[in-house]
Each structure stands twice: as structure tokens, then as C-alpha cells.
Amino acid sequence: MNFLVIGHSVVDxxxxxxxxxxxxxxxxxxxxxxxxxxxxxxxxxxxxTVDETNYNLFSFIYDYVETDYLKFVPCIPIVNxxxxxxxxxxxxxxxxxxxxxxxxxxxxRFDGILINMITGFDISIKQIQQLRKNFNGLIYFDxxxxxxxxxxxxxxxxxxxxxxxxxxxSIDILQTNEFELKTLNLKSNETDIIEELFKYGIKQIxxxxxxxxxxxxxxxxxxxxxxxxxxxxIESINKVGCGDVFGATYFYYYIKNKNANNALLIANTxxxxxxxxxxxxxxxxxxEDVREQLNKN
Numbered sequence: 001m002n003f004l005v006i007g008h009s010v011v012d013x014x015x016x017x018x019x020x021x022x023x024x025x026x027x028x029x030x031x032x033x034x035x036x037x038x039x040x041x042x043x044x045x046x047x048x049t050v051d052e053t054n055y056n057l058f059s060f061i062y063d064y065v066e067t068d069y070l071k072f073v074p075c076i077p078i079v080n081x082x083x084x085x086x087x088x089x090x091x092x093x094x095x096x097x098x099x100x101x102x103x104x105x106x107x108x109r110f111d112g113i114l115i116n117m118i119t120g121f122d123i124s125i126k127q128i129q130q131l132r133k134n135f136n137g138l139i140y141f142d143x144x145x146x147x148x149x150x151x152x153x154x155x156x157x158x159x160x161x162x163x164x165x166x167x168x169x170s171i172d173i174l175q176t177n178e179f180e181l182k183t184l185n186l187k188s189n190e191t192d193i194i195e196e197l198f199k200y201g202i203k204q205i206x207x208x209x210x211x212x213x214x215x216x217x218x219x220x221x222x223x224x225x226x227x228x229x230x231x232x233x234i235e236s237i238n239k240v241g242c243g244d245v246f247g248a249t250y251f252y253y254y255i256k257n258k259n260a261n262n263a264l265l266i267a268n269t270x271x272x273x274x275x276x277x278x279x280x281x282x283x284x285x286x287x288e289d290v291r292e293q294l295n296k297n
Contacts, residue, residue: 002109003252004069005030006047006100006123007116010077011054014240024057024280025079026118029241032061033248033270034114036286045110047102049073060281069102077119081240091148091156099124107135112255115139116244117146120156125166132170140251141171142243147180158183168200173254175206175247190215195224204260206250208243208271216264229264232272232293239275245286246271269293 005027012025027048034044047069050058054076062070078094099121107113113135115123123131132139146167148156161167161183168174168184174197176184187193194205194217205217213231217224250267254260273289 001042001111001255002045003034003043003255004045004047004107004110004113005034005116005248006069006102006113008077008097008100008118008122009048009050009058010079010118011057012240013078013080015080015082022057023240024054025241026077027116027244028058028061028280029244029274029283030114030116030248031065032280032283033245033274033286034252035061035065036284037249037252046070047100049076049097049100051076071101073097083240091145093119093150093154093156096150096154097121099127102127104130104134107131108137110135110137112138112140112251114142114247114251116142116247117144120145120148120150125163128167128170138172138255139170140173140247141167141175142247143174143176143180143184144243147176147183160186165200168197168202171200171202173204173206173251174202175208175243175250177208177210177243181207191224198224206264208246210239213268214246214264216260218260227261227264229268232269234272234276236272236275237278242271242274245274245283249290266290266294 007027009028010026012023014021031046038044043066045066045068049071051073075095077097080092082090100123145156146161147158149159150156158179164184181193185193185196187196197205198219207215211231213229216227246267249270250263253266254263270286270290273293277283
């Protein structure tokens with residue numbers, strides 16, 4: 001099987017109290033998670049941008065994936081993250097970049113495409129429409145920072161996403177958290193927002209809820225159905241990237257087995273497990289750690 005991941009690579013500067021950490025960020029968490037799950041013969045292609053100054057942050061994983069779509073640019077975004085609560089953070093950007101250029105020929109060699117809107121500028125409406133037009137498989141879309149505007153001080157704050165319906169028409173599975181969900185249309189509660197989104201042809205909508213697990217919505221005979229999954233109780237030390245880990249895991253296992261219940265359980269488990277990781281290379285153990293956790297249940 002072949003998988004394609006699209007999204008910006010960024011440098012995360014994480015301010016947590018008096019501590020500053022500089023880490024690989026952006027699509028990195030999606031890539032390293034997917035890579036850990038791959039079986040023999042499966043390939044992961046990464047469509048992203050990197051720069052020479054910071055490539056060393058990513059090389060230990062990017063050197064071992066398919067780089068047909070990887071492009072070097074003068075500089076990549078730097079995201080200053082100030083952790084505010086258990087579930088949200090303040091984001092201030094440096095080096096905002098343009099959409100990623102990519103070749104859209106031969107897309108049907110992929111079993112699935114995962115788009116993670118790391119910066120919100122990763123691809124444009126026109127690009128996702130072209131992807132949909134030229135690709136017959138599953139498109140998984142993580143709203144992420146598309147939900148945030150950019151002000152004159154480079155702050156990223158939530159705001160209604162302009163013309164989100166045009167994005168939605170090209171998406172099979174949509175991932176959003178509770179805060180991002182409210183930027184997708186003008187409805188006020190989760191159920192109403194979800195019902196409105198299904199009108200665009202989306203097949204599944206996943207709402208992640210941090211330590212309260214996640215909700216998976218789908219339609220059956222014209223009615224909206226819901227699967228709830230509890231979070232794994234883990235003593236966490238780091239929650240940056242856990243939504244990306246969730247998305248990568250669900251994407252992989254749903255494409256492999258087409259079992260939404262099973263994929264949701266594994267994704268919730270992976271998102272919980274990764275919050276106990278401190279070093280980036282800990283993610284190489286994700287598949288085995290998830291297996292061990294599931295065997296305990």
C-alpha cells in the first residue's frame with residue numbers, strides 16, 4: 001500500500017512555564033506516527049517543504065520515507081507555542097510560507113491521501129479541488145490551523161473559515177477538535193454543525209475531545225450516527241502533536257481494514273500513549289506501545 005501525506009514542516013518553539021523546547025513540528029508528528037505503523041512493502045510519501053538550516057531536526061525520519069514530493073525552500077515557518085491550558089495554546093508565527101507546490105499526476109497509485117493543515121496555508125481550495133478531481137481514493141483532512149486567522153502581529157486566533165463548503169466538497173473524512181469545529185459554519189452546537197457539514201458529501205466527521213476521547217459521526221440511511229470512544233488514561237508530560245498522531249493512526253488503520261470502530265480505538269490509544277513521550281525518537285516505539293496498551297484492556 002502507498003500513502004501520501006501533505007502539510008508544512010515547521011519548527012516548534014514550545015514555551016511551557018520557564019522552559020523552552022525547540023522541536024520538529026508540523027507534519028512531522030503525522031509522518032513519524034505513520035512510519036511507525038507501516039508494514040513490509042508499504043510506502044509513505046511526504047509532500048512538504050524543508051530548509052537546510054533546520055533539516056537536522058527532521059532528518060532522522062525524513063531520510064527514511066519517499067521524498068518525491070519533498071522540496072527545499074529558503075526558510076520554513078517557526079511556531080512559538082505558549083501552552084495555556086490542557087487543550088489549547090497561543091500560537092505566534094514567524095516565516096509564514098505559501099502553499100506547497102506539488103505534481104498531481106499519478107495520484108491514483110496512492111491508497112489514501114492525508115492533508116494536515118498545519119499552517120492553514122499548506123494547500124489552497126483550488127489545490128484540494130484538483131486533488132479530488134485527479135484522485136479516486138480516500139482523502140482525510142485535518143482542519144488544524146485552517147481554523148485560525150493571521151493578524152498583523154502574526155498571532156493565530158480562531159475565526160470562521162471563509163468558504164469552508166468549498167473545502168468540504170473534496171473531503172471524505174474530516175478531523176477537527178471542539179474549538180476548530182465552531183469555525184466550520186455558523187451553527188452553534190455540535191450536532192447542528194455536523195448535520196450541516198454532511199450536506200457537502202463528507203462520509204465521516206471525527207471530533208477529538210482531548211482527555212474526553214473522541215466522537216465519530218457518519219450517516220446511515222440518511223440519519224446521522226455516532227460512535228463515542230473514551231480517552232486512554234495516561235499520565236501525560238507532553239500534549240503537542242497528539243491530534244496529529246490520532247489522525248495518522250485513524251487514517252492508516254481505517255484504510256487498511258475499513259473498520260471505523262477498530263480504527264477509532266487504536267487512534268485514541270495512540271493519541272494517549274504519545275503524550276508520555278518526551279524525545280522525538282520515542283515515536284519509533286508507538287506501534288508496539290499501542291499494542292501493549294490494547295492488550296491491557
